[in-house]
Amino acid sequence: xxxxxxxxxxxxxxxxxxxxxxxxVPELTVARGExxxxxxxxGSGKSTLLSLICGTIMPDRGIVRIxxxxxxxxxxxxxxxxxxxQIGVIFQQFNxxxxxxxxxxxxLPLRFAPRRRGRVAKPPDEAARLCAALGLPPELGRAxxxxxxxxQQQRVAVARALIGQPPLIIADExxxxxDANSQSAFLDLLFAQLSASDTSLLMVSHDPRLGERFDRxxxxxDIARIDRVAA
Amino acid sequence: xxxxxALASLMARALTVGMTILAIALSVALFLGVExxxxxxxxxFADTISETDLIMGARSGSxxxxxxxxxxxxNATNNVTWESYQDIAARPEIDWIVPISLGDSHRQFRVMxxxxxxxxxxxxxxxxxxxIADGAPxxxxxDAVIGADVAATLAYGIGDPIVVAHGLAxxxxxxxxxxxxxxxxxxxxxxxxxxxxVSMEAxxxxxxxxxxxxxxxxxxxxxxxxxxxxxxxxxxxxxxxxVQSPLQTFALQRAINTYGEEPLLAILPGVALQELWGxxxxxxxxxxxxxSMVVVTALIGMMATIFSSLNERRREMAIFxxxxxxxxTILGMLVFxxxxxxxxxxxxxxxxxxxxxxxxxxxxxxxxxxxxxxVAPGLREGQVVVAVVGAGAIVSLLPAIRAYRMSLADGMMVxx
Numbered sequence: 001x002x003x004x005x006x007x008x009x010x011x012x013x014x015x016x017x018x019x020x021x022x023x024x025v026p027e028l029t030v031a032r033g034e035x036x037x038x039x040x041x042x043g044s045g046k047s048t049l050l051s052l053i054c055g056t057i058m059p060d061r062g063i064v065r066i067x068x069x070x071x072x073x074x075x076x077x078x079x080x081x082x083x084x085x086q087i088g089v090i091f092q093q094f095n096x097x098x099x100x101x102x103x104x105x106x107x108l109p110l111r112f113a114p115r116r117r118g119r120v121a122k123p124p125d126e127a128a129r130l131c132a133a134l135g136l137p138p139e140l141g142r143a144x145x146x147x148x149x150x151x152q153q154q155r156v157a158v159a160r161a162l163i164g165q166p167p168l169i170i171a172d173e174x175x176x177x178x179d180a181n182s183q184s185a186f187l188d189l190l191f192a193q194l195s196a197s198d199t200s201l202l203m204v205s206h207d208p209r210l211g212e213r214f215d216r217x218x219x220x221x222d223i224a225r226i227d228r229v230a231a
Numbered sequence: 232x233x234x235x236x237a238l239a240s241l242m243a244r245a246l247t248v249g250m251t252i253l254a255i256a257l258s259v260a261l262f263l264g265v266e267x268x269x270x271x272x273x274x275x276f277a278d279t280i281s282e283t284d285l286i287m288g289a290r291s292g293s294x295x296x297x298x299x300x301x302x303x304x305x306n307a308t309n310n311v312t313w314e315s316y317q318d319i320a321a322r323p324e325i326d327w328i329v330p331i332s333l334g335d336s337h338r339q340f341r342v343m344x345x346x347x348x349x350x351x352x353x354x355x356x357x358x359x360x361x362x363i364a365d366g367a368p369x370x371x372x373x374d375a376v377i378g379a380d381v382a383a384t385l386a387y388g389i390g391d392p393i394v395v396a397h398g399l400a401x402x403x404x405x406x407x408x409x410x411x412x413x414x415x416x417x418x419x420x421x422x423x424x425x426x427x428x429v430s431m432e433a434x435x436x437x438x439x440x441x442x443x444x445x446x447x448x449x450x451x452x453x454x455x456x457x458x459x460x461x462x463x464x465x466x467x468x469x470x471x472x473x474v475q476s477p478l479q480t481f482a483l484q485r486a487i488n489t490y491g492e493e494p495l496l497a498i499l500p501g502v503a504l505q506e507l508w509g510x511x512x513x514x515x516x517x518x519x520x521x522x523s524m525v526v527v528t529a530l531i532g533m534m535a536t537i538f539s540s541l542n543e544r545r546r547e548m549a550i551f552x553x554x555x556x557x558x559x560t561i562l563g564m565l566v567f568x569x570x571x572x573x574x575x576x577x578x579x580x581x582x583x584x585x586x587x588x589x590x591x592x593x594x595x596x597x598x599x600x601x602x603x604x605x606v607a608p609g610l611r612e613g614q615v616v617v618a619v620v621g622a623g624a625i626v627s628l629l630p631a632i633r634a635y636r637m638s639l640a641d642g643m644m645v646x647x
Contacts, residue, residue, distance in 0.1 A: 056552060077557050084555020091553070094546050098244035100236050111232050112555030146243075160554075 004065070005167045005200040006030040006053065011054055013063035022227040023048050025062070028218075033165070033202040035194060037211055040220030049224060050172055053202070054087060055079035060068045067167050076136050084113035088161025088199075093177040095157035098146025102136075103127050105123045106160045116164030123163070130159035133196075134189050151182045155189065162193055169194070171203040175210070187213055235492045237564050240547065241571060244540065248572060251533045255337040255576025258522075258529035259619055260583035263612060265522040267588065269515050276508060278356040278602075280471075280500050284480045287311065287319065287487055288448045288469040290494035294510075300331060300469035303341040307333065310466035319470070322486065324346050324479040327352050330467040335395050340381050342395050342427045344434030344464075352473060355421045356602065365389055366414035369430050372458060374413035378424040382415045389415065393427065395437055400477040420601060434463035472497070497525050526619060530626050533572055537565060537630040541637065548638045558635045565631035566624050573623025577616040581608055 011025040030036050040046045042191045051057045052064060055071045056079075064088050065072040074082055083089075088109070096105045106127040110117040120126045130142055134155040140148065145156060154174055160170050174190075175183040191213060196203055203214070211217040241248050280286075280301050288296040289309035296302040320328045329352050332344035350361050350368055364388040368376055375393060387393070392409040410429060418424060436457050452460075474480050479498070487497035548561050588605050595601050 021245070054553070077559075080552070080555050080557045083553075089553040091550075095550065097236060097547055097550055099239040101239075104232060104236060104239075106237070107232065108551075109554040112560075170470075 001057070003032045004029050005032050005034075005067060006011050006202065007063070007065040008053070009063045009065070011052065011059045011064065013048065013057065013059045015048075021045075021048075023052075023224055024227070025049065025052075025224045027099065028052065028223050030168070030200050030202050032039045033195075033198045034216065035214045037214040038202065038204045038223075039206065039208055039211070039217060040204065041206050044220045045224055045226050046220060047172070049220070050170055050204060051186055053170060054083050054089065056211070074087065081112065084094055084109050085116050085170060086166050088163075088166045090157045090171040090174045092173040093150060093154070095160070096145035096148075096153050098144065100145055101150070101231070102131070102145050102156050102160055103141045105156055106163055109160060109166075110164055110175070113164065113166075115217075116166060119164050126163060127159065130162055130193075131156070133193060134159055135185075150177050152188065154186055158186075158190055158193065162197060162199065165197050165199060167200060168200055169201045169203075171201065173204070173205050175207075183210075233560070233564060234542075234567065235351060237567055238571065240445075240544075241568055247536055247540070251536045252572050252576045252579065253544055254529040254532050255526075255573060255623075256579035256583055256620065258526040259577050259580025259615065260587065262522040262526050263581065263584045263615060264587060265518050266611065267584070267603050267617075268601070269518060271601050273508060273515070274604075275356070275420055275601050276511070277501070277504050279504070280353070280355060281359055282354040282473065283352070283471045283500050284474045284477065284495045285472040285487070286469060286500055286503070287472055287483055287495060287497045290496045293496070293498040293503045294507050296469065296496055296498055297507060299333060301500070302331070303343070303426060307468045310468055311470070311495060312466050312493060313464050315490065315495065316467050316470060318492070319472075319487060319495075320488070322483065324476075324483040324486075325475050326473040326475045328473075329353065329471040330431055331465065331469045331471065332431055332466070333468040335393050335434065335437070337381075337393050337427045338385060340378075340384075340425050340427050340436075342375075342429060344429050346431055349428070349471075350469065353423070355419055355423075359419075361419065361423065362417040363414045364417040366412070368414055369433075370413065371411070371430070372430065372433055372436060372462075373410045373454075374429070375410040376414040376416060376428040376434075377412055378416050378426045378428075379418040380424040382412075387412050387415070389413065392470065395427070395429075415487075418597065420596070420599065431464045431467070435462040435464055436460075439458050523607045527622075529576070530573070530619070530622050533569060533623060534626040534629060537569060537627055538633070541630060541634055544634075545637060545641060548634060549641055552641070554637050558638050561638045562631045562635040565634050569623045569627030569631075570620055573620040574616070577619040581612055581616065582621075584612075 006029060008025050008028040012022065014022040038046065048057070052059055053066070055064070057073070059072060062072070066082070069082065071079060071082060097108070103124055107123050110120065117123065128138060131141060132138060136152060136155055137140055140152065145153065148156065154177070157174070175186055178186055187210065232611060237409060286300050288300060289307060289311050291308050297306060299307050316330060319325070327348060329348045330346055335342040347368060353361055363376070364379065377387060381387065389412055391412045393412060394409050410433070416423060430536060438451050439460065472483070474483055484497040484499070487495050530531055585605065588603055592603050592605060595603055
């Protein structure tokens with residue numbers, strides 16, 4: 001297994017039917033255990049880039065290599081399975097199924113990732129452990145996720161991304177819904193868990209102040225080109 | 232876990248989901264209720280007359296004979312002469328025979344002349360006998376026993392006088408011979424409820440001064456004289472026959488149908504009832520069609536509910552997709568949801584049906600003489616539940632396929 005968890009090469013994508021938006025990424029790599037912050041304003045193609053990495057959309061050209069597997073060569077179903085196995089995803093907000101319990105939310109990716117599940121001996125115990133490590137009171141495990149505060153929900157989302165130790169965590173502005181104090185506490189907890197599990201992080205944000213905690217800070221305009229043709 | 236989350240998702244939308252389930256439940260209850268009424272009506276219809284082996288009348292059609300002899304609808308084209316009646320009655324196969332004489336009416340109700348044997352041998356609903364609710368059977372020549380509907384509609388009690396009109400809806404009344412109500416029958420749910428029963432002799436008595444359907448002018452025989460007259464009937468309209476052994480039924484039927492003295496007809500009531508139901512049964516099919524449309528409407532309502540929930544659930548689907556769920560899993564979840572709603576609706580519908588039956592059974596029996604049996608859910612109910620769940624799954628495919636497409640296009644990135 002190489003030390004590169006994520007490698008994009010000569011990637012180009014054009015939204016079908018939507019004239020005037022094309023994304024090209026000559027190269028982007030994330031090493032094992034590395035935390036990379038990708039800075040970009042909204043509308044800069046961040047979401048498209050993340051969708052390409054996660055394999056929910058397919059590039060017209062180029063390679064998306066995650067953990068030594070070229071995602072673009074996989075079939076649709078295999079990509080979904082691969083995503084479940086290899087990537088933990090944290091959204092901006094509304095990460096959780098509000099009607100499900102916290103434990104069920106955390107365990108959800110394991111349902112689609114047998115190998116990831118195989119790495120966890122007792123999933124409910126592991127979920128409880130992660131909750132404790134992320135500063136969530138244990139009695140919250142049975143609570144419906146919708147009843148939690150936004151900060152608590154984001155921490156549950158981290159636990160869900162980390163469970164079963166996928167090699168890569170993709171985070172899309174996970175702190176934007178939090179106030180400054182909570183942001184800092186959230187990142188402390190996130191980084192503590194990342195270093196404990198040797199997991200890589202690719203986080204997208206518009207906030208350059210977060211940069212100091214990361215191994216590397218990239219600007220999206222430096223790694224990707226957006227072509228807009230007037231529609 | 233997916234099933235648990237899908238159920239939790241349903242619970243989270245309890246109100247709309249509950250309404251959808253209620254709509255399905257009501258439609259299923261309606262459908263099964265119509266089904267019950269339909270089979271109940273058919274059974275009640277077939278139960279109008281039982282344990283009578285043959286009905287005999289002048290030669291006409293079997294349905295016509297059944298209609299006027301049992302349902303008191305329409306008229307006999309001809310009568311059977313008393314001599315022929317006696318001939319047939321004397322045959323060895325006959326166990327019992329009850330003469331029926333029709334043609335007169337009281338208000339809107341038919342008057343039927345018969346013998347005491349009618350009360351012994353007329354059976355309905357699998358062998359039930361007529362019961363006198365109040366009073367006694369005819370004893371005097373001018374006694375009449377009235378059906379429950381007659382008593383209820385005209386507010387008659389025991390001892391009330393009634394006047395019989397000649398013919399039907401006729402204004403020429405046999406005013407000279409007023410009858411007296413001697414008994415009121417219990418409700419049966421058969422045409423007997425709408426019948427005024429008098430003796431065969433009484434029918435003769437009121438026609439003493441009549442010839443060829445018109446009163447002889449100026450002639451009015453006093454009641455006292457009539458009582459002294461020989462009132463042996465000259466004809467009967469029809470006769471109900473019981474045979475000694477069921478094996479003789481067809482032999483006797485053939486004998487009556489080939490009777491040489493005058494053209495007669497004997498019918499098997501069960502067969503004629505089937506024939507008649509074949510005509511009436513079209514309404515039953517229409518009823519069934521309407522109630523199945525209600526079920527279809529409820530299912531389409533469910534489809535609409537699922538459709539309208541899709542937009543607000545894009546986020547939910549995006550989360551599932553991000554966690555690695557395939558679009559097919561999303562499709563499966565929606566179909567599963569629909570099936571859960573359909574199963575719940577169908578089962579609640581069956582429960583509502585039985586609740587309704589328990590409440591309505593005595594009321595319906597009292598009001599319409601329609602007996603709706605309460606039996607454990609059978610094959611029919613099972614079929615309906617399975618059909619509703621299957622149809623629910625099928626109609627949910629449309630929104631599910633839309634969700635499949637949406638989740639393919641949205642992937643895991645939904646800006647909301």
